[in-house]
Amino acid sequence: MKELLLFLSLFISVALAHGQSTKLPVQKYSGHTLDDFFQEIREEENFKKLSLFYGVQPTFFLNPRFFDQIKNEEVKIKYGHVGGVKYMFYPFIADLNYFETFFQSEEIGVLVSDTASVRHRGFEGSLSVVILPTTFRLTRHVMPNIGAGYQSSQLAIFKNDKIISSNKAENLLSSTNTSALIWRFGIIWNLGTKVFLSTDYKQSLMLNHEKAFHQFSLSLGIRGL
Numbered sequence: 001m002k003e004l005l006l007f008l009s010l011f012i013s014v015a016l017a018h019g020q021s022t023k024l025p026v027q028k029y030s031g032h033t034l035d036d037f038f039q040e041i042r043e044e045e046n047f048k049k050l051s052l053f054y055g056v057q058p059t060f061f062l063n064p065r066f067f068d069q070i071k072n073e074e075v076k077i078k079y080g081h082v083g084g085v086k087y088m089f090y091p092f093i094a095d096l097n098y099f100e101t102f103f104q105s106e107e108i109g110v111l112v113s114d115t116a117s118v119r120h121r122g123f124e125g126s127l128s129v130v131i132l133p134t135t136f137r138l139t140r141h142v143m144p145n146i147g148a149g150y151q152s153s154q155l156a157i158f159k160n161d162k163i164i165s166s167n168k169a170e171n172l173l174s175s176t177n178t179s180a181l182i183w184r185f186g187i188i189w190n191l192g193t194k195v196f197l198s199t200d201y202k203q204s205l206m207l208n209h210e211k212a213f214h215q216f217s218l219s220l221g222i223r224g225l
Contacts, residue, residue, distance in 0.1 A: 049223060051085065051196070052083075053083065053084060054081070054083040054219055055081070055218050056079070056217065057082035057099050057218075057219075059101040069105070075103050075104070081100060082099040082219060093130065095124070095149070096124070097123070097124050099123075099215075100119060101121075103118035103119070117157075117158045119155075121154065123151070126147055126148060126184055127147050127148070144186070148183050150179070150180075150181055151178075151179060152179045153179055154176065155211075158172055180205065181204070182202050182204055184200055186198060187200075195221070196221045197218070199217070200216070202214060
């Protein structure tokens with residue numbers, strides 16, 4: 001009996017000492033800390049939803065002839081755009097988009113001698129991985145990612161110098177396949193749980209090919225659809 005009483009008194013003493021030195025879960029997650037906890041859960045669910053994005057994305061070909069024509073103003077980049085969907089299932093980001101870059105040329109070398117407009121267009125599918133863990137609070141705001149994908153694309157040359165009307169089939173002078181495997185690096189800047197900015201650099205894997213290219217993009221997205 002004495003041993004039992006001694007054990008109970010020792011157990012109670014240890015329990016009281018542990019209770020005084022350790023914060024209870026209610027204390028740990030009380031007040032604004034508990035709100036932050038549930039806010040992180042809501043944000044994580046939002047990040048898993050489908051998002052739409054649209055932005056600018058010019059294409060630059062890496063062969064010396066293209067650079068010379070740009071330098072001599074034989075070829076002018078009018079504008080480029082990209083639009084598509086993203087789906088994130090952490091740490092992966094799936095991306096499917098359509099892109100176009102419009103060029104204008106009065107002398108486009110050996111391709112044509114007349115005034116011409118040129119369009120690089122195609123579809124891209126890619127898969128990227130976020131390189132920061134979720135344990136970093138920074139990941140809630142900035143999400144650097146790297147990945148690879150495939151672009152099914154073509155470079156088409158039209159006889160009309162008016163970009164808007166030059167896409168008619170009868171004006172098509174020439175086209176060539178520029179499809180390629182690509183690698184990409186991007187950063188998603190979360191402006192809250194619904195809106196984000198995305199900056200990306202993309203480059204074809206075959207750099208020694210005459211059709212090798214790279215692209216820069218800046219787009220605005222809406223998440224949680």
